[in-house]
Amino acid sequence: MGWPVVLCRALSLGRAQSVACAVSARRVASPLLSVACLAYRAAMFFLVERTESVALAPSAFGRHLRREVEDALRAKVEGKCTGKYGFTIIVTNVESMKPGRLDEDSGYAHFEVHFLSLVFRPFKNEILLAKVHTITNNGFFASAGPIDIFVSQYGLPADLVFDACGSNGTPMLHSAEEDVRIEIGTEVRIKLQGVRMSADSITVLGTIKEDFLG
Numbered sequence: 001m002g003w004p005v006v007l008c009r010a011l012s013l014g015r016a017q018s019v020a021c022a023v024s025a026r027r028v029a030s031p032l033l034s035v036a037c038l039a040y041r042a043a044m045f046f047l048v049e050r051t052e053s054v055a056l057a058p059s060a061f062g063r064h065l066r067r068e069v070e071d072a073l074r075a076k077v078e079g080k081c082t083g084k085y086g087f088t089i090i091v092t093n094v095e096s097m098k099p100g101r102l103d104e105d106s107g108y109a110h111f112e113v114h115f116l117s118l119v120f121r122p123f124k125n126e127i128l129l130a131k132v133h134t135i136t137n138n139g140f141f142a143s144a145g146p147i148d149i150f151v152s153q154y155g156l157p158a159d160l161v162f163d164a165c166g167s168n169g170t171p172m173l174h175s176a177e178e179d180v181r182i183e184i185g186t187e188v189r190i191k192l193q194g195v196r197m198s199a200d201s202i203t204v205l206g207t208i209k210e211d212f213l214g
Helices: 013-026 036-041 065-077
Strands: 045-056 086-097 109-120 127-136 139-144 147-152 161-163 172-174 187-197 202-207
Touching: 045 065, 045 086, 065 086, 065 109, 139 187, 147 187
Parallel strands: 147 202
Antiparallel strands: 045 109, 086 109, 127 139, 127 187, 139 147, 161 172, 187 202
């Protein structure tokens, strides 16, 4: 199954709970997992059936071969970004594994693994809650899970002005009456205006210029 894939919010409650439990049980140290338990409530999270080739060194051959292959698969795909799928948060289940093919030159065995993974892929016109981490006179950067979103000066309301020092000596954006303030750490609602997928990264542009944003 490629795109389209199965939306997590369309899954049965049992499958959604099993995904959340898998994330909790793995305890993987990754910023991606901080948003994984919301997967069944957001349209940017998907369960995807995939196939990957995994190379295993001869030193890993033994009675726990399957476990070694699964560990190598997770090391290869988890926390990584691809243009086809987006950010892979976690491998939820290994469905099947074909017998390995030995590379006579390197001695490595290559295993074709079919598995389910939870991925994060943003789309244009989605609205995300993001935390501001950098403010410049050209706009600001905010993070939402694994992605960075840039909101340029053209995506800001006209009444917001840049203040290099701010109230505590750090850059900020504020309105003339200072009833609206955007500082480092502020959470804002951002509408995604442009999403560009490359081989190993996602570039996202957003706006807070419309109603109910910011």
